[in-house]
Amino acid sequence: MIAQLLALAVAAAAPASPGGGPSALPALDGADAALLVARMDRMGRMVSFLERAGRHSVILRPTSWVSEVHPLLSFDPTRPDSIASVGIDPTAGITISLFPDQRVTCVAVSDPARYEQQAQARLGQLGAVGRAKDGAASVVVAAVKSRAVAGYVMRGKLSCATEGPRTEDLLRRAARALARPPRRGPWASAASAEDTAYFVAPRFNLQVTGKLDVLEARGTNSLGGTTGVVPALRPGGPSPYGGVAPSGLLLLRARVAPDGVRRLLGRMGAELLSACEVCNPDIVGGLMGSMREQLTGEVMLRVDRVKAPPGSLRTRTARYSAVKHAYLAEVSRPEVASAALESLIKLGAVRTAQDTYAIKAGTESGAGNVFAGLSGTHLYFANDEEALKAALSMVAQAKPAPLEHSMDIFADPRLVSRALGQVSLLDLMSSRDLAPLVAAGTELGPLLANTDQLSGWYDSDGATQRFAFTWKLSPGPAPASDAGTAR
Numbered sequence: 001m002i003a004q005l006l007a008l009a010v011a012a013a014a015p016a017s018p019g020g021g022p023s024a025l026p027a028l029d030g031a032d033a034a035l036l037v038a039r040m041d042r043m044g045r046m047v048s049f050l051e052r053a054g055r056h057s058v059i060l061r062p063t064s065w066v067s068e069v070h071p072l073l074s075f076d077p078t079r080p081d082s083i084a085s086v087g088i089d090p091t092a093g094i095t096i097s098l099f100p101d102q103r104v105t106c107v108a109v110s111d112p113a114r115y116e117q118q119a120q121a122r123l124g125q126l127g128a129v130g131r132a133k134d135g136a137a138s139v140v141v142a143a144v145k146s147r148a149v150a151g152y153v154m155r156g157k158l159s160c161a162t163e164g165p166r167t168e169d170l171l172r173r174a175a176r177a178l179a180r181p182p183r184r185g186p187w188a189s190a191a192s193a194e195d196t197a198y199f200v201a202p203r204f205n206l207q208v209t210g211k212l213d214v215l216e217a218r219g220t221n222s223l224g225g226t227t228g229v230v231p232a233l234r235p236g237g238p239s240p241y242g243g244v245a246p247s248g249l250l251l252l253r254a255r256v257a258p259d260g261v262r263r264l265l266g267r268m269g270a271e272l273l274s275a276c277e278v279c280n281p282d283i284v285g286g287l288m289g290s291m292r293e294q295l296t297g298e299v300m301l302r303v304d305r306v307k308a309p310p311g312s313l314r315t316r317t318a319r320y321s322a323v324k325h326a327y328l329a330e331v332s333r334p335e336v337a338s339a340a341l342e343s344l345i346k347l348g349a350v351r352t353a354q355d356t357y358a359i360k361a362g363t364e365s366g367a368g369n370v371f372a373g374l375s376g377t378h379l380y381f382a383n384d385e386e387a388l389k390a391a392l393s394m395v396a397q398a399k400p401a402p403l404e405h406s407m408d409i410f411a412d413p414r415l416v417s418r419a420l421g422q423v424s425l426l427d428l429m430s431s432r433d434l435a436p437l438v439a440a441g442t443e444l445g446p447l448l449a450n451t452d453q454l455s456g457w458y459d460s461d462g463a464t465q466r467f468a469f470t471w472k473l474s475p476g477p478a479p480a481s482d483a484g485t486a487r
Contacts, residue, residue: 025106025158026177027200028170031097036198040083041090045195046210047078052473053215056447069094070105071163072122072152073115087115089157102164104174109157116140119152119161126150126163134175141167153178213473221465231260233406233460234297240330240377241300242401244394246410246455248387249419250303254407261295268327268381272370274320279347279359290340291331291379298330302394304387306419311426313434321368322422326382326391334377344372405457413451420445450474 027034037043047062054061062078069077076082080090092108109115120140123129127142127149134153141151148168152161153175160174199206199219206219234255241253256264265288273279308322331337338355349357355374371382375392382388420441428438448454453472458465 025093025095025108026160026174026180027095027106028097028104028160028173028177030173031099031104032201033098033204034200035096035098036093036200037095038093038196038198039091040077040094041080043078043195043197043210045212046197046208046215048212049210049215049473052213053447056450057443059443060447068103069096070107070161071103072119072150072161084110085114086118087111087113099166099170102162102166102170104160104162104170106158106160106174106177109154109159112154112157115159116154123150123152134172135179137175137178139171139175141171155179213475215471217469219467221467222463230407230458230460230465231263232257233260233458235459235461236403236405238400239298239403240400241298241328241395241398242403243398244300245398246412247394248302248304248390248412249306249415250301250409250411252301252407252409253403254299255403256295256297256299258297261297262292264299264329265289265292265295271320272372272381274316283343283346287340287343290343291337294331294333294337294340295379296330296332300328300391300395302326302328302387302391304384304390305415306422308419308422308427310422310424311430313423313427314430321383323419324384324387326380326384326388328391328395329379330377331374331379332377334374337379338374341372341374405459407458409456409458411454413448413454416454417441417445417448420448 025036027036050060050062054064058064062076066076066078067074069075070086073086073088075086075088077094083090087109089108089110092110095106097104097106120129123140123142127144129140129142132139132141137153137155139151139153141148143149148171149165150161150163151167151171152159153171155175155178158178160171160178162170162174164170195210197208199208203222204219206217208215208217234257237255239253239255244251244253269284269288272284273281303323303325305324306322307324308319313319313322341355341357344357344359345351347359349359349372352358353373357372359370359372368383369385371380371385371388373380378392378395380388380392382391420437423434423437423441425438428434450473451471452474453470456467456469458467460466
């Protein structure tokens, strides 16, 4: 499907809006999402990025998705001459409305005779071709046993086409969409945007821009409140972790709102219980409750590395232990937090120094330790002593600095690639829920190994989430198609 075009950037799943774009191409009511390219002939750098990325990831290669662009016509959407050869205007846009089992592609036609001739030739291979009128629109379908299986609708020089079991219904929707004036899209100056594609839904939109070696995505999500993954956040501002330089496999910094602190503590408590087989849930819950009023909302997560020997990921505890990480959270009254941490002794923790505790994660001889404690004003929770030392050292060396956004995240793509490569066939055989990681390692591992930067940020005002993501490939020789794409 067309979603492959930007498979690494988004998985849109909200119902689609009927809004069209500035190119006057409509999206259909009831679609899962709509993909808009404002001008096909200005996609040179986007295509170049996909070609470069496609050297290491088959799913992103233009050759793997060009045949999916139009249901009836065969052309290369990366080449203006190929687009024009089927009667479509390459200087106009294209809109693809995505349904669970079908898609509808709308284009501007530069040569109606050529367009219809080639479209009808394809329809003739699918069934008996018939023509009808729907208001001012002309509808041409291929039918099998009186049932439409494919077709297109033309109104002026705009056309929408589809193929599949819902052809009749979707062509009616397309005719209605072409009959109404285009609505303003939720983006600015899309008509003049170069190398840009848009995913649009009623409460969600994403703008993806290609710049040769760099793919940038920016979007908004208006769900009213926070999602199930991200706790409520505060706007950017002063943070004790703002000056910490990205390092390790992953670094995340965030400013959590008071409403989100409770959820964050609940998640940390669940992680502690998951890692510590012998921990009492009531004691863990009491500790987290006593910490609630002490946390300022400034938090940091640093993942140092992944260590997973073949066959070692069979249990949930083992998977938790494989990702070596440390959480840090600022507290307002260290003396109160220090007193609360003493309850860890009831869980069997060993006090190794002042405000420093180690808890055996399990009863097995090979079970590791979970570390909790306080360093200055920083409450910490970690599953690896080396990862903890690295995180505390980085915070001690850095100066407090403002965070520009509610949350930012940085990942070392090469370390991520190595981490995915540690999920072995033995692990997959023991647990099928590791299949997505195996697939990601196979498809994305080589691409990540040839990537320089993965970073992003997230803002939320309680009603609308705004986010951005940057993917920068390692420098390499330019593909032949890069010629002439410089602006």
